[in-house]
Structures are given as structure tokens and as C-alpha cells.
Amino acid sequence: MARDRRDTYYWRAKDEGFRSRAAYKLFQINEKHNVIKRGDTVVDLGAAPGGWLEVAKKLSGGRIVGVDLKKISPIEGVETIKGDITSDKTIAQIFDMVGKAGADVVICDAAPNLSGNWSLDHARSIDLTTSALECAKKILKPGGNFVVKVFQGDMFKDFLDEVRNNFTFTRSYSPQASRSQSAETYVVGKKFLTAPVRRGDEFDVEIDELGSSGDGAVLIEGFVVFVKNVEIGDRVRIKIKDVKPNFAFADVVSKVDS
Numbered sequence: 001m002a003r004d005r006r007d008t009y010y011w012r013a014k015d016e017g018f019r020s021r022a023a024y025k026l027f028q029i030n031e032k033h034n035v036i037k038r039g040d041t042v043v044d045l046g047a048a049p050g051g052w053l054e055v056a057k058k059l060s061g062g063r064i065v066g067v068d069l070k071k072i073s074p075i076e077g078v079e080t081i082k083g084d085i086t087s088d089k090t091i092a093q094i095f096d097m098v099g100k101a102g103a104d105v106v107i108c109d110a111a112p113n114l115s116g117n118w119s120l121d122h123a124r125s126i127d128l129t130t131s132a133l134e135c136a137k138k139i140l141k142p143g144g145n146f147v148v149k150v151f152q153g154d155m156f157k158d159f160l161d162e163v164r165n166n167f168t169f170t171r172s173y174s175p176q177a178s179r180s181q182s183a184e185t186y187v188v189g190k191k192f193l194t195a196p197v198r199r200g201d202e203f204d205v206e207i208d209e210l211g212s213s214g215d216g217a218v219l220i221e222g223f224v225v226f227v228k229n230v231e232i233g234d235r236v237r238i239k240i241k242d243v244k245p246n247f248a249f250a251d252v253v254s255k256v257d258s
């Protein structure tokens with residue numbers, strides 16, 4: 001049979017022994033964003049038939065768990081769960097498997113059954129991606145990484161902001177292996193934040209220390225927040241503007257009367 005030159009990745013997957021052409025999307029995402037490292041524990045949501053599981057195993061060599069509504073035929077060194085990633089029961093099963101140690105990386109290539117109706121497919125995709133993010137928040141180690149497929153549409157920006165609130169670094173990225181006419185893109189979140197503060201949060205604080213750069217430094221639930229243009233003794237309302245894994249930056253919103 002003549003090879004269809006429009007679908008190089010399909011044939012490459014056949015030649016190189018991967019279960020799906022999607023395998024190359026994960027290779028390309030990883031090449032660009034370095035989400036999976038040697039030894040990582042990786043959880044793959046919506047993993048059948050298993051191309052991403054094969055790639056994750058190759059990149060990490062560590063513990064790999066795949067979850068799908070469909071049965072995933074066995075891959076050496078990969079554990080699987082048959083279940084719905086939007087159900088609490090499946091999330092509890094995943095948590096039981098990796099809970100104590102946690103996962104270094106959660107990846108999700110899950111796709112709803114497409115109806116052809118753009119806004120319905122977008123809404124279903126956002127449902128799946130939101131479940132994937134909730135699962136990631138439960139099982140990721142602090143500093144862990146997240147990749148999720150999203151069909152673009154009007155709820156995309158809110159979803160991106162939600163990821164941004166939970167990770168130090170957030171980008172959307174469309175690998176070359178995605179078909180050019182596809183609405184899909186991938187959202188990458190790196191360095192999962194477990195800080196007790198989030199961008200946009202406001203607090204009333206009293207500045208009782210200055211950091212080495214001269215910025216004010218306050219502790220919120222044991223977490224250091226740096227505040228610009230303040231003096232020791234100032235009582236101010238601050239708004240968190242950027243959160244890093246071990247500290248945050250805030251601006252003064254107003255003075256607080258004593």
C-alpha cells in the first residue's frame with residue numbers, strides 16, 4: 001500500500017513500534033518543555049491505547065501509571081487502571097497507587113467523543129481538563145509538572161489562568177505532530193505550587209523585617225512574602241502579584257489605619 005505522505009507520524013509510529021502517532025506529540029512537548037526527567041513517577045490520564053505510556057516509560061524509566069475508560073493492553077513496567085478520570089472513585093484509586101510518594105508528573109491526552117459541534121466539544125474538553133487538573137492537584141509532589149490537552153474555545157483562557165494559579169510556569173504549546181486543522185493545544189504547568197497564598201489574594205500585614213534587597217518581608221502561614229516600598233512598622237493591605245515555590249511578591253494596595 002502506498003504511504004500517505006500527509007501523515008508521516010502515523011507511519012513513523014508503525015515503523016518505530018509505538019502504539020499511536022500521539023507518541024510524537026509527547027516527545028515534542030518534552031523536547032520543548034522538559035517535563036519528564038529520568039526516574040520520574042508519571043501518571044497518564046486518558047492513556048489508551050498507550051503511546052504516551054511507552055514514551056513516558058522511555059523518558060523516565062521510573063514508575064508509570066496509565067488510566068483510561070478503555071482497557072490498556074499490557075506494557076512492561078507500566079501499571080494501569082480502567083476508570084473514568086472525572087469520577088472520585090478513579091481519583092481515589094490513583095491516589096492509593098501513588099498517594100504517599102506522589103507523582104512527579106501528571107500528563108493527560110484525554111479527549112471527549114467528538115460531536116462535531118465546536119462549542120459542545122470545547123465544553124466537554126474543559127470538563128475533562130478540569131478533572132485532570134483536580135487530580136494533578138491531589139497527587140503531584142510539590143514542584144511537580146503537568147501537561148494537558150485542551151480543545152480551544154471561549155473557556156480556554158479561564159482554564160489557562162487556573163493552571164497559572166497552581167504552577168510557577170505555564171504555557172500553551174502546539175506540537176508539530178498535532179494535525180494542523182486540529183483545535184487541540186497542550187497546556188504545560190511546571191513546578192506545582194503548594195504555597196498557602198495565590199496570585200490576587202489580599203492580606204493586612206505589619207512589616208516587621210526587611211529582606212537583603214531592602215524589600216519588606218512578612219510571613220503568611222510560615223511562607224515568606226516580599227513587599228516593595230515599605231518601611232519597618234508600616235501596616236498595609238497587600239495584594240499577591242507573583243508566587244514562586246518558596247516565596248511570593250506582593251504590592252501595597254493601601255495603608256491600614258492603626
Ligand SMILES: C[S@@+](CC[C@H](N)C(=O)[O-])C[C@H]1O[C@@H](n2cnc3c(N)ncnc32)[C@H](O)[C@@H]1O
Pocket residue numbers: 019020022023045046047048049050051052053067068069070083084085086109110111112113128
Ligand atoms: C487521544 S486518546 C489518548 C491517546 C494516548 N495519549 C496515546 O498516546 O495512545 C484519548 C483517550 O482518552 C480517553 N478518555 C476520554 N474520556 C475519558 C475519561 N473520562 N476517563 C478516562 N479516559 C478517558 C479515551 O478513552 C481515549 O482512549
